[in-house]
Amino acid sequence: MSFVQVRGVFQSYGNRPIIERINVDVAEGEFISIVGASGCGKSTFLRLLLAEETPSKGSISIDGAAPAVEPGRERGVVFQRYSVFPHLTVRENIVAGESFAAPLGRFWGARRRAALERADETLARIGLNHVAQNYPATLSGGMQQRLAIGQALTARPRILLLDEPFGALDPGTRLQMHDFLTDLRAQTGMTIFMVTHDLSEGFKLGDRVLVFDKIRWDPHDPAAYGATITYDFDARDGGIPYQLKEDTDVLETA
Amino acid sequence: MRLINRHPDRVGLVFLAAVPFVLAFIAYAVGSGMRLAINPADKLLPAPSHIARTALALFTEPDKRSGTILLWNDTLVSLRRLTLGVGISTLIALVTGLLIGLVPYIRATLSGFVAVLSMIPPLAVLPILFITFGLEELSKVVLIVIGITPVLIRDTAGRVLDIPREQIVKAETLGASSLTIALRVALPQILPRLIASVRLALGPAWLFLIAAEAIAAEAGLGYRIFLVRRYLAMDVILTYVVWITIIAFVMDRLLLTLSRRAFPWSGAGL
Ligand SMILES: Nc1ncnc2c1ncn2[C@@H]1O[C@H](COP(=O)(O)OP(=O)(O)O)[C@@H](O)[C@H]1O
Ligand SMILES: [Mg+2]
Numbered sequence: 001m002s003f004v005q006v007r008g009v010f011q012s013y014g015n016r017p018i019i020e021r022i023n024v025d026v027a028e029g030e031f032i033s034i035v036g037a038s039g040c041g042k043s044t045f046l047r048l049l050l051a052e053e054t055p056s057k058g059s060i061s062i063d064g065a066a067p068a069v070e071p072g073r074e075r076g077v078v079f080q081r082y083s084v085f086p087h088l089t090v091r092e093n094i095v096a097g098e099s100f101a102a103p104l105g106r107f108w109g110a111r112r113r114a115a116l117e118r119a120d121e122t123l124a125r126i127g128l129n130h131v132a133q134n135y136p137a138t139l140s141g142g143m144q145q146r147l148a149i150g151q152a153l154t155a156r157p158r159i160l161l162l163d164e165p166f167g168a169l170d171p172g173t174r175l176q177m178h179d180f181l182t183d184l185r186a187q188t189g190m191t192i193f194m195v196t197h198d199l200s201e202g203f204k205l206g207d208r209v210l211v212f213d214k215i216r217w218d219p220h221d222p223a224a225y226g227a228t229i230t231y232d233f234d235a236r237d238g239g240i241p242y243q244l245k246e247d248t249d250v251l252e253t254a
Numbered sequence: 255m256r257l258i259n260r261h262p263d264r265v266g267l268v269f270l271a272a273v274p275f276v277l278a279f280i281a282y283a284v285g286s287g288m289r290l291a292i293n294p295a296d297k298l299l300p301a302p303s304h305i306a307r308t309a310l311a312l313f314t315e316p317d318k319r320s321g322t323i324l325l326w327n328d329t330l331v332s333l334r335r336l337t338l339g340v341g342i343s344t345l346i347a348l349v350t351g352l353l354i355g356l357v358p359y360i361r362a363t364l365s366g367f368v369a370v371l372s373m374i375p376p377l378a379v380l381p382i383l384f385i386t387f388g389l390e391e392l393s394k395v396v397l398i399v400i401g402i403t404p405v406l407i408r409d410t411a412g413r414v415l416d417i418p419r420e421q422i423v424k425a426e427t428l429g430a431s432s433l434t435i436a437l438r439v440a441l442p443q444i445l446p447r448l449i450a451s452v453r454l455a456l457g458p459a460w461l462f463l464i465a466a467e468a469i470a471a472e473a474g475l476g477y478r479i480f481l482v483r484r485y486l487a488m489d490v491i492l493t494y495v496v497w498i499t500i501i502a503f504v505m506d507r508l509l510l511t512l513s514r515r516a517f518p519w520s521g522a523g524l
Contacts, residue, residue, distance in 0.1 A: 052423055071426040082420035087442045087519050096438070101429030105438040135519040148424075155428045 001064060003028035003191060004049075004159060009058035010226070011044055017226035018044050022058070024210065024229065031185060031192045033206030033235065035199055040212045040227040042195040046163050049193055050075050062158055073101060076157030080164045083148035084136045090147055091132040094119035097154025119154075126150040126180070142173035146180060153188060162194040166201070178205060202235070209233040300489045308489035309496075324478065325497070332463060332475040333501070335391060339398025340459050344452055346399070347406030351444070352436055354407065355414020365411065372404030377465055384470060394466040401462040402455040409451040413444045446517040453509050460502055 002025035009022040019041040026032055034042050047053045048060060051068035059067045062074060071077070084093050095115050099107045107115050123129040126146050128139075136144055145165055152160060166174045182205065185192065196202045202209045211231040218224040262270055279302070286299035300308075312325045320327075353360045354368070380397055387393040417440060425439045467476030475498055482490045513520075 050423070050427070071423055073427065073429040075427055077424060077427050079420040079424075082418035083424055085421065085424075085439065087517070096425075097428055100425055100434055100438065103431075103434075105430055105434035137519065152424075152427065157427065 002026060003030075003063055005059075005061050005064075006049075007059050009045075009048060009055045009060060011041070011048060011053070012056050012226070016223050019212070019228060020226035021228050024232075026191065026193075026208075028063075028191055029189045031205060031207045032194070033202030033209045034193060034195045034212065035197065035202045035209060036212030036227065038197065040214070042212055043163055045212070046077075046161050046193065046195055049159070050077055050161055073155050074158040076152035076155060076160045078145065078148045078152055078160070078162045078165045080167045084144055084151060086136055089133050089135055090128055090139070091116065091119050091123065093136065093147055093151050094122050094154055097151045101155070122150050122154060126184075140173070141169050142177055145169065145177060149181070149184065153184065153190070157190075159191045159193065162192065164195055164197065167197065174201070181205060203233075206235045209235045297486045297488055300492070305489045305492055309493040312490065312493055324473075325494075328473055328475045328478050328494075329497070329501070331473045332467065335394045335467075335474070336398065336459055336463050339395045339463070340402070340452065340456065342395070343399050343403040343406055343455070343459075344448065346403050347410050347451075348441075348444075348448060350407045351410025351448075352414060352440055354411035355417075355444075356432065356436055356440060361411070368404050368407050368411075372408060374400075374404075376401035376462055380466065380469065383466075389470040394463060394471070397462045397466045398459050402459050405458075406448075406451055406455055410444055410448055413447045414440050417443055442517075446513050446520040449509050449513040453506050456502060456505060460498065464498075 004024070004026040006022050006024040006026075010020045011018050022045065024032075034045065036042050044053075048055050051060075051071050054067070054069060061067050068075070077083070085096060088096060095107070095112075096105070098115050098118070099105055099112075106112075120129060120132065123132050126149070128143060128147060128150070131139060131143065136147065139147065149160075149162075149165070166177050169177060178201070184190075194202070194205065199209075209231075210229050211233070212227045213230040214225055214227045215230055216225040282299070283302055286301050289296045289299050290301060312323075314323065316322055317324045350364070350368075354364050355361070376397060379400065380393075383393040383396050383400075387396055421439060422435060425435050430438065463474075464476030464479070467474040468480040471477035475494055479491050479494050
């Protein structure tokens with residue numbers, strides 16, 4: 001049985017369908033990129049994976065467990081913005097990855113000292129040890145996102161969800177972040193879902209690229225149908241679709 | 255260069271800030287001089303030198319009957335009422351605002367109620383307070399609490415709701431409980447904003463304090479002003495008004511400094 005199972009998932013807001021008939025199986029350790037037109041429901045799908053929302057129909061389960069009803073430690077997340085705590089220093093943000101699960105969200109005494117040491121190791125690994133005492137607002141966008149990813153991984157989630165994590169970064173920083181994420185992934189073997197609107201980024205980082213699009217279209221009522229997964233590319237050998245081996249102009253519509 | 259792009263230099267800043275004060279003083283002095291020239295016994299606009307002499311006496315000379323310096327005693331009594339009232343309001347607003355902002359069930363229960371409460375004109379219920387809590391300290395403190403708490407609660411709850419959803423979800427993915435999210439994510443982030451709201455609420459708090467003291471009290475800044483009004487003692491009244499203004503201004507600055515020192519991550523302190 002696959003690690004992440006998505007079965008017949010529909011999500012509507014009010015009577016407006018956003019995504020429909022989503023079925024995916026993901027193996028542990030796979031890196032899934034999700035691409036699609038703006039507003040087609042990529043973030044919605046991520047919120048469902050995160051269990052921030054429950055689907056109108058269908059179910060999502062991780063490692064055979066019952067579908068979650070709210071976010072928890074088994075799902076890590078990094079958003080495009082607001083993913084770190086502005087009132088905590090860089091170091092305390094990493095410690096929070098461990099201590100927030102403790103009663104009152106704090107460690108004391110020896111446990112706190114040990115967590116601080118581990119936080120310093122993490123900061124050295126993600127290249128932020130020189131700004132450990134700073135507040136996030138003083139960091140560049142790329143550093144903030146590195147911190148956010150480091151913090152999420154500190155909680156040791158089963159899957160990591162990234163919603164356009166590099167969308168607000170300049171191209172140079174973005175390339176550095178690709179290397180950073182590739183390295184972290186090699187070290188942790190984490191299962192990752194990443195939404196991006198940059199197709200080449202999706203293919204570069206992902207093992208698979210899922211394309212979200214509407215297959216049913218009512219010209220009189222564009223909102224009548226939701227989007228679904230139209231293509232599921234294997235991105236490890238040049239992006240050949242599982243379903244359609246020859247059709248390549250899907251890249252333009254995506 | 256456009257008007258909106260021209261900035262005064264440092265000397266200019268001090269000078270410009272002083273201008274309205276100086277003008278106001280001159281206007282008063284001229285008005286007072288004109289009236290006193292016509293009628294040397296005029297009590298309405300006493301000469302600045304006369305006010306200064308009165309002020310000196312008020313600040314230094316003990317009352318013959320009680321032996322205390324009345325102005326200092328009035329100040330202590332009023333400040334005690336004010337800080338008690340504002341302190342209690344702040345605590346109530348902090349807890350209630352956090353609960354309303356974070357817990358949907360409590361929000362559904364209380365937000366409409368608080369919105370209606372905040373529309374009650376506090377001075378209209380002052381007679382009820384006097385009847386219920388007596389004419390002593392309690393009714394004055396309660397008036398301040400009733401007057402500013404609903405607004406503070408709405409403000410605090412609004413600030414909690416303003417915290418980006420992403421941050422709350424992030425905390426959930428780190429395993430934080432509702433209590434941890436309240437204490438470690440929401441509380442520290444609303445504290446600087448709560449201080450800002452309290453600074454704004456200090457004006458109304460003074461208003462309610464002076465109103466309550468004017469109606470029934472045995473001491474206090476508001477009480478004194480309304481007492482000496484009977485003798486048209488403008489010099490005393492003006493001294494008290496300036497004194498209250500100075501106290502209110504200092505309180506405001508102290509809260510601002512506290513906010514900058516205690517929350518360096520927020521805004522200008524960075
Ligand atoms: N909570 C919500 N309530 C109603 N509509 C929503 C909600 N969240 C998103 N939508 C709508 O769902 C659609 C898909 O949004 P989203 O998943 O954010 O798209 P994407 O991430 O692919 O750009 C958008 O049209 C958006 O307006
Ligand atoms: Mg999105």
